[in-house]
Every structure is written in C-alpha cells, then in structure tokens.
Amino acid sequence: MNSSTYLKGFKDDTWLNGIGDFFCRVGGIRWGINLSIYPSKEHGKDATSLSNAPMLVRKKIINPTKDYYRKNYELTFTVTSTHEWHIDTLDNCPALERRLHKESKQRCFVFYLQDGIRIYLPQFELARALFFHNGYLARSSVIHDVLNNEFTVEYNNVWEKAVINVLDTCNCPAELFNDYGYRRVLAWLLMDADARSSYDSIGNYQLRNGADDGQYRRWTFQFDPPALAGASLKLKGNFDPESQTLLVYEVTSIRNIPANLPEHIEFYSPKFFTQVAGKGVVAGSAAERPPGYNVDDAAEGSRENKPVMIRENTTEIEFNRAVGTSKISKKRKSTGKGREDDGELGEVYRDVSTEEQGPYGRLMSAEWNNLDDQTDDAYQYLNKFESYLKMLGLLEVKYGFKVSTYPLRKLPNIGKCKKHILETDQNPRCMSVAHVTAGLTGYYLLEVDTSDASKALSTKVILAKAISDIEPHLFDIEKQLLKASLSWPKQHLDKLVGMENHTWIPHQKSDKPGAITAEDIDKWAERVFMRLTSTEQ
Secondary structure, eight states, X not given: OOOOEEETTSOTTEEEEEEEEEEEETTOOOEEEEEEEESOOSSSOSEEEGGGGGGOOTTOEXXXXXXXXXXXXXXXXXXXXXXXXXXXXXXXXXXXXXXXXXXXXXXXXXXXXXXXXXXXXXXXHHHHHXXXXXXXXXXXXXXXXXXXXXXXXXXXXXXXEEEEEEOTTOOSOGGGGGOHHHHHHHHHHHHOHHHHHHHHHHHHHHHHHOEEETXXXXXXXXXXXXXOTTOEEEEEEEEXXXXXXXXXXXXXXXXXXXXXXXXXXXXXXXXXXXXXXXXXXOOSOSSOOOSOEEEXXXXXXXXXXXXXXXXXXXXXXXXXXXXXXXXXXXXXXXXXXXXXXXXXXXXXXXXXXXSOBOXXXXXXXXXXXXXXXXXXXXXXXXXXXXXXXXXXXXXXXXXOOEEEEOOOEEOOOOTTOOTTBOTTTOOBOEEEEEEEEETTEEEEEEEEOOXXXXXXXXXXXXXXXXXXXXXHHHHHHHHHHHHTTSSOOHHHHHHHHOTTSEEEEOOOOOSSTTOOOHHHXXXXXXXXXXXXXXXXX
16 A cells, blocks of 8 residues: 555545645644545544644545555756745646645745746645654744744854754654654754744744634745755656646655754753663564554644654655764663663554644554655764774785775665664664675675674675675665664575575674774784685685
C-alpha cells in the first residue's frame, strides 16, 4: 500500500483534493485545517488537525486499500530568489482541474521558469516542505513569537560554535532531538536570520489577518518564504499544456538550501542524557513495531510514553553546507546490558494520537517524521575512524600496500531500525570503505563505527576479484548489516562473493578502554599485513 497509517474518521480510499483555511475555536489552542475530500467523512467536518500537516499533500489517498500510482508532471529548477515571485489565488490557476470553494482563495507563489513554464506553488505546500516536518513545528508555526519562548541561543564567535538552550517551556518532545536531521533543521530555523524570519511570518500573519467569526477564528494561510537563492526544488503536479502552467501538488526535494550557521551547534536540556557504553548491549529494538498506526487527531497523546515516529510523504532536504550538531546534558545514562530501546514504549499499540501530549491523554503518543536529510556531512565523522585510518597509512608506509579510501558513508535509515544512529551522541553511524592491494591481490576493507558499543565490530575483508566493483553492492550490504543488528551478514556475503572470498580481522585490543596508542596501531597494522599476505591469491 502507499500508506500503512490509518486516519480515524476518514473513509477508505479518500482523495485529498484540496487544502483550505485554518480554524481554531475562539479561546482555544488546537488548530484545524479544512479539506476538500472525496468521499466526505462519516461524522463531523471535512477537516483534520494542524498536527497532521506533514502528510497533507494534494491528491494524496487517505486510508488506501490498494496501491495508487499518480501520473504527475515532474520538474526540477534552481531558484534565483523567491523575492521575485508574485502572489495570486488558486482559483486563477489555469492548471486547476476543478474549482473547489474551500480552497479557491488559497494563496500561491507564481513565477516563470526560463523555458516559459509558469508555476503556481501553493504557499502551504512550500511551508510544509520547508518547515512542517513534524506535528510540533506545524502546531508551533501559528503561535506568535513561539521560538523566543521555547529556545535561547548562546553564540561563541571565536570558536564558531553555539549552544541552543531548550527551555522548560518548550513543548517539543525530547525524542525529536535524537534525529540529527531534525536538529539541523531546527538550528537553521532558530539561527539563520532568513529562515527565522520566514517561519515567524506564519504566526505574525495569523495574528494580523486571522478573523474571529462566531465561535471560531479563521485564517487563510500565508507566509514570506526565505530567499532560497541557489536552492534546487523538485516539483510534482498537474501541467496544463495550453497555458504552459504547472500547479504544484508536492515539493518532494529542496537541495542546496543556504544556511548561515556556525560550524557546530549543541542543544542543551536537562531532559537529555548522555549515554555511556556499559558492559553489554541489547541487539534489536525494545519491541516489535506494528505494521501501521490508527491516528486519532481528536484525542490528546499520553505522557506515559515517548512518541513513536511515523514516516509519511518524506521530503528530501539538503543544506549547502554541513553543520555538526549534538545533544548535551548534565545527566549521564549507561547503555549497559538490558537497557530498553531509547525513544519508544516497550509495549506497542496500533491506536495513537499525533496531538500534543496532555494530562488526560489515553492514547499512545505519536509524531510525524517526514524529513529525509540529504546534507553531505559524512566527512564530519572522520574523527571516529582516526585510529583505523592511521593503521591504513602504516600499511602503505611500512608494508608497501597500495591503499585507496572511498568517501565515508552514512548507514541508511531502513524501516523501524535505529542502528544507523549512534546511541552516544545521536549522530549518523558511518562506514569506511577502502581498497587495499597486497602484492598482486586486491581486497575491500569495510569498517563500521561501533564506538557506542562495548565490543567493536571486526573489519570485514572481501576479495576484490570476487566482486569487481563493490560500490553497486554497498547499499544492500549496509541494509543487511542493520537488519542483523550490526553483525556482518554472512549468508548475504556468501551468496554475493562466495563463502571462501570474505573473512574478518578483529580490532586491536588496548589496555585503556576507549583509547588506542601508537604502539597498538602498529600492532594492528602488522596483524592486518600478516592476515592479507597469508591469504594472498
């Protein structure tokens, strides 16, 4: 199916045809969004909570019972500056298939591409792709000056560093800060002046232009976009050839986003803890995840569980420069044997709420996560491989091997598995790939960062001639490695290269845990030399 998430109140195979005005009961805090859908809901208004904004994509099928494949026009273009864009209402777009009353006055950015194609980009869709990566950022956007009330920033211009203090008043679930991609986006929102002004404009326009109408406050969405100069947008939508106009349904990717940020940013909160490797680790997750969730947006989320993450309509985000982020806290917590999986409740239920956690919440709390961070930042984690790379250097200098290293690779995010993230600092787990020639024989060496575990994963050695070019196979090897809870997938490699053509070399032991001396590295290189020359073919 296109989706394994079920939205309560919507019928099966409901078409989302349009997105209308925002509304909130006067004196209330929970905002909703009017929708144009077919068929209509069984009970209540054709609407949903603002918390569900991350999955509101035009022509999306809600609660699908079969696979749907949309035939959309796609294009990619580079933004000169959004300041050159004009504003028009959706009902003036020639590529609009049907004029629906609920959405007719929704605002669009209108601009022309170099080939003459005119683009109608709904403002809500651009904001969704830029900002609404989870329910928290969507809910907070309509609140005036919310970021100042929930975060403070301390700059250190000398060291190109900053600390973002997560205040006690912050309503963002602490578990979201486990995602390095989310930390980077939030840092951009808080510290990049252009992005901050853009996000703040949503709440400002709501306060200025929203109107009380009887029991409800109503507002037509509006915001000022960041300039995005040089950014690349990938769009899907409906193209009208007669008028050469594209109505955008979905922004699937925004790359090369300008980011004016310091080199490293730390997020501080007493709610965080720093994990310390213990005497053992638990493989796998704390509980089996269900295949999907039933989302009830009319109920509060429970405070008794850490929110489970639901991925829908992921949007690729890439910044033009990598920024390192980390969590810090005065607390420390052991990751010893028997530790429950961080971030989700052990007992699993299908019924969840994506609303803010509250004192009367009875449903398991859940949070959307539609962010697919593609920022090229793997090089920032080379320090995790410092000793290993020194060992490879000795193979060249001392033993005459030819060594060629590939760019560092971040392990992929697959399904519910969390092993692609380090437990200690919540940054990506990376893998180093090197081609080593010993005499006339070539080998591929695969090294994985297991600095958060009590026992390192041995270096995998693959005979090069058994696989030729390893690059096309690395993603599958990485997936199988994660599925095996950071164990080398023997059966997969047996099938790929033959059981006689791959082996492993254990890491050099050190007298000091967590440290390895120059003498240790020398012994490590000697052992690798002995192993490879003894198996030379």
